[in-house]
Amino acid sequence: MTRIGRRLRGWTNGVLSLPQDVLQELPRITLIGNKELYIENHRGVLHFSSGEIRLALADGILEISGEGLVIRSILGQELAVEGVIGGIRYQGSEEKR
């Protein structure tokens, strides 16, 4: 992404107040209680066990820890996790703007 393009995009965001995930490739994470978790815009599963799931994002890794984690469905860029979710950690590789 070019410098100008990125700046243009940042500017459009500001002007049109669009959600970030639409324009930038950021994940949208929906958490319902500690039971269900929906992640959109992920980049694949890195690790998967009943205690921990690690997902690749466009810039970084999302770690989900908990008990009895099950991937309810994978549908393209959308992923639904079920189980008792203990924590969500975001390991971002800071990208320069």
Next chain:
Amino acid sequence: MKAPPLSWLRGVVTLHVTGPQVERFMNAVTEAGIIIWNVKPAGDGASLRLLLEDFFALRPLLRETGCRMHVTGRTGLPFRAARLWRRKLFAAGLLLFGVGLLLLCSMVWSIKVEGNERIADEDILEAARQEGVYPFQWIWRLDEPDKLSRELTSRVPGLSWVGLQRTGTSITIQVVEADRPEEKPLYTQRHLVSRTDAVVSSIYAEQGRPVVGLHARVKKGQILISGALGDEENTEYVVAKGEVRGLVWHEYNIEVPLQKKSSSYTGERKDRLYLVLGGYAVQLWGYGKSGYAESRTLTEQDMLSWRSLSLPLGMMTEKEMELSENVVTVTPEEAKAEGLLRAKNDIYARYGADSTIKSQKILHEKRENGKVYMKVLFEVDERIAEELPIVNNRGE
């Protein structure tokens, strides 16, 4: 969304995937656009579900990622169908049963004819058969009921209306017969002959040739109206018809008693009630003697019955009714009048109510043993014609 729509119809495979990099396999699958769900860590790998149609695309992906899989569950219609296909005969039987039921339901099983009195069922059924309505005919091959009933009406003579109704597999043909003129009874060729000796008082030939004239004296068996027309060479026989009346003498011996005994009920009555068990009767009610001088007993039995079976169990009632005897003495004149009336009634009963009594003559009269004896001669004008069939004299 847990599973794709209609996943049961499309078939669902449960897999157990093992390998060093199950995650990579999952990513590869996702990238290939295959939907997987219910991904659970199990053992050293993961179990997941996917549609049967996607299953065959997995092989290259497995090879790519170095994973192994084995199928742990199959659900859905395709697998059911396959299992059923293995039991072909069973499936065929299932199908055959359904088809058989459908075919048997679409068949005419019985035809009933209602409302006919003169025309035989068979005639109507035969006509219906020609119109294509008969047992074991397919219902879909039947014509419209109104058309059929029209055809049947024109096919069977003597029907004024035909209604055809189908209820399930049975057909009811309702008919109304046309009214026909009454058929005249058939007569054989005959003469009219005299029944007794008489003097003809009137003769009227409706058909045939009158042979005797008015005031002619005829003997018993003499031909009055002949059924033979023409001369001796050309003879034609007809049914002689007509009315011949004649004067006939009847002699009656009448005896009338002068004392008349008659008995009548006084109204006094005694009832007895019995319980009948087989051949025995046990009296329940009305013990004791009645004390009537003269009586008549009526017995009534009411046996228990079930449908047409009568049981040996029931009630019997006896009614003993008192009689009283009256003696009435009549005068000889009254006795005479009664005797004559009886004789006249006898004449009317024997020789027809249109007989007329021309005269009566008491030839002899005496009283003896409390009775009146009379000999009376009646002169009666009555019908004297009698039929005599013409047989066997043809072609003589």
